[in-house]
Amino acid sequence: MVVNKYKIREQNESLILKSIIDHENISRAELSTLTGLNKASVSSITKTLLDDGLIFETGIGSASIQGGRKPIMLQFNPKAAAILSFDIGIDYLKGSLAYLDGTEILSIQKKRITVDAKTVMSLLEQAIEELSIKANVEIVGLCTAVHGIVNENSIVFTPYYDLDTIDLYQELTSRYDYPIFIENEANLASLGEYVFSLDSKTLVSLSIHSGIGAGIVDHGILRKGQYGEAGEIGHSILYPNGKKCPCGNHGCLEQYASNSVLYETLAKVKQLDYVDSSVVKELIDHADTETLQELNKNAFLLSVGINNIIAIYDPEVVVINSSIYRSNPALLSVVEHHLTSRIARKVLIQNSALGSQATLYGGIALCCQNFLNIRELKFHLQNSY
Numbered sequence: 001m002v003v004n005k006y007k008i009r010e011q012n013e014s015l016i017l018k019s020i021i022d023h024e025n026i027s028r029a030e031l032s033t034l035t036g037l038n039k040a041s042v043s044s045i046t047k048t049l050l051d052d053g054l055i056f057e058t059g060i061g062s063a064s065i066q067g068g069r070k071p072i073m074l075q076f077n078p079k080a081a082a083i084l085s086f087d088i089g090i091d092y093l094k095g096s097l098a099y100l101d102g103t104e105i106l107s108i109q110k111k112r113i114t115v116d117a118k119t120v121m122s123l124l125e126q127a128i129e130e131l132s133i134k135a136n137v138e139i140v141g142l143c144t145a146v147h148g149i150v151n152e153n154s155i156v157f158t159p160y161y162d163l164d165t166i167d168l169y170q171e172l173t174s175r176y177d178y179p180i181f182i183e184n185e186a187n188l189a190s191l192g193e194y195v196f197s198l199d200s201k202t203l204v205s206l207s208i209h210s211g212i213g214a215g216i217v218d219h220g221i222l223r224k225g226q227y228g229e230a231g232e233i234g235h236s237i238l239y240p241n242g243k244k245c246p247c248g249n250h251g252c253l254e255q256y257a258s259n260s261v262l263y264e265t266l267a268k269v270k271q272l273d274y275v276d277s278s279v280v281k282e283l284i285d286h287a288d289t290e291t292l293q294e295l296n297k298n299a300f301l302l303s304v305g306i307n308n309i310i311a312i313y314d315p316e317v318v319v320i321n322s323s324i325y326r327s328n329p330a331l332l333s334v335v336e337h338h339l340t341s342r343i344a345r346k347v348l349i350q351n352s353a354l355g356s357q358a359t360l361y362g363g364i365a366l367c368c369q370n371f372l373n374i375r376e377l378k379f380h381l382q383n384s385y
């Protein structure tokens, strides 16, 4: 049982907790040296953390070189609490119940369902009930990913469904005690990469589906801009006076380089009724010339977008989260080949290791950062995707 489960941890408590998480196994004396806090403070803070069930004492460490007593070691207890994370797509709902370090307890997935303002709450309530039954510890946060623009937990604009017509945050907070978060899916995916997949301090993650969104993380903090619209890289203009885009501009990147544009183009070129990532993979396996040409074109156009991202945000890593790029890793080198500027060429470009689960992990990350009051949180996942 976690005492005072929703309280905001004070700064020194979070500092100690972060050191224990980062070092996996650490003594009180080492904590004092690392954090600069005196031994009495470390002793009092670790007592609180032990009482709250967030850490436990384990085994005996090695004695210091000066000799003396062997210290008791401390470890973080990821099973102290659980988190609920949801991804609400246009026609699906994915949910995960996980411990604080992202270890999954239970997941659910409902496909080909109608998601709109009328159905979303009953879908969520049912899913929360299904998952919560398996929670043998307190739930300390719930995060819901929405495919659209979200500002301060308020859904501002969802072009593909009408979730911007209800106050989902209010609906959820009136029903559940734990802290609730509503966030954009690409933002969450980037936070998932930051906490669970990469060691880097700054990154931009590109979520490429029907549109192209980006999440920007700087030392554990999501950079969302004044209105929650930072990272809308899909609406950066590639061709002035180009194709019309629903955003109101012409020639936006996502009208040329999104996965759905690639599928439509290939369906036309190959005279197929339907193309998705598995059809693309099949065409590549047969070394289909037209497909390879279209993919090279896609990688080139995407590299223009990535070049702009790098010029604006200067991240350590750019993560590409696209089913096409994940199943065809060779495309990454095409992107890299086109990133020739002095600014862009030192940035690491890589495929997402979390894939389609990145958004759910991002929800867990956001709740966990809040619960532990640690921004620069890093966990190594036991099972990677």
Ligand SMILES: [Zn+2]
Pocket: 234, 235, 236, 245, 246, 247, 248, 249, 252
């Ligand atoms: Zn646009």
